[in-house]
Amino acid sequence: MYSPCLALQKVTTMSKAKRKYEILKDVKQKLTDGTTVYRIVALKDFQPGNGEDSNASLVKTGTLGGWVSNYGNLSQSGSCWISDEAVACHKAKVTENARLKDFAWVRHEAKIHGCSLISHYANINDRADISDSFISDHVTIHDDVHIEKHCYLYNNVCIRDKAFLSDQVEIKGSVRVTDRAKIWDRATIHGMTLVSGRSNIYSRVWLDSMTVIDYAKIHGPLHLISGTVCGHAEVFASDRVELCGNFNIRHYAKVHVVRNMATNGIIRSTMGNHKTSPQPMILQSGDWFQISPMGSRDATLLFYRMSDQSIVASTGCFCDTIENFLKRVKTTHGSLKQEQTNHYWDYVSAVWTAANRMNFKDQLVKDKNSRRIFKHYIDAENGEGFKRGKTRTKP
Secondary structure: OOOHHHHHHOOOOOOOOOOOEEEEEEEEEEOOOOOEEEEEEEOOOEOOOOOOOOOOOOEOOOOEEEEEOOHHHEOOOOOOEEOOOOEEOOOOEEOOOOEEOOOOEEOOOOEEEOOOEEOOOOEEOOOOEEEOOEEOOOOEEOOOOEEEOOOEEOOOOEEOOOOEEEOOOEEOOOOEEOOOOEEEOOOEEEOOOEEOOOOEEEOOEEEEOOEEOOOOEEEOOEEEEOOEEOOOOEEEOOOOEEEEOOOEEOOOOEEEOOOOEEOOOEEOOOOOOOOOOOOEEEOOHHHEEEEEEEOOOOEEEEEEEEOOOOEEEEEOOEEEEHHHHHHHHHHHHOOOOHHHHHHHHHHHHHHHHHHHHHOOHHHHHHOHHHHHHOHHHHHHHOOOOOOOOOOOOOO
16 A cells, blocks of 8 residues: 555656646545545646536646545546545546546545546445446445446446446446446346346346346346346347336246236246256247236236246246146145135136147146046037036926
8 A cells, every 4th residue: 555655755757847737745634544635736727538527627727626645546647637525545546538526436446547437426446447437426336346338327326346337338226236247238227126146137128126146147128127037047038128027037047028028927947946957938929828816815827838848837936837736726726615616717717728828738638637627628619618517407
């Protein structure tokens, strides 16, 4: 760490006429961590790099700037500048056309360069590298974060660890981006969103109040609202569509959103997070079907196709094949009580409707037990009428 005394003695050898600012040794203050910083003053007229700030005014000779702890914090070349009460200290570097203003802090070994603008109460720490980006409000950045190519961060965003942001990314709200998450190519993230692990988000994706963790991959154009994508799941779209609801996509699921969808269901593998086991494979509109409210809990019942072409039913904590789902329905709702019987037939009707929509009726009629359950529906399609249970005839 630089000693304040040595820092002041290490004034560049260039003549005063060539320097654009100098440190005022008598105007100083101590920061909360004990670091002493000094006010700077302009030695010549120049236009500061305005980044995204079109109101950047000319810096004239004698204009007081912000605060630095040594001459290494602000480059003498380029149009970089620190104004107002902004601080650059320790081994931090502000170079090229970058600007610090308002009450922004840049410290430790952080680097701000390109046409970056750091404003308001933004706090850049550790070894963060910021290039050609706009950061404002109460944004905090820590560790080895790399941000480049016109990214925009506002509000209470927190970026840390080895996260990577690039190419016109916009993040605002109370977003947290951690670990080795990668966000790029015009992605937009809002609300109470968490992105962590080795998640990869790109290509005009819009996330709002989402949780994206582990090795999840999302690419668009796609708008996701209020859900979770985790494990090795991949969610993507070819056209601008929306997926919303309290959904949960996990394991190695692969979901192609082909039209606007709203679901509270869980899309997952029945055998857990094993790459070699059958995984959800929703690639077209006929690969999934949902119906709600269902049962005594008014839950969402979701059917979707697996990579081995089998069909899975998912509702609440249950997720298994159609055959096992029907067995569970009979065990739970197959009593003689009227209410239970109604729930039973509701679920049976839902399975038959899904079979028609997703074209898996052949799978149902292969199984002897399933044929007995759906006999009335098969008879109805064969023109023999529909009968639900036994009917009584008058003597």
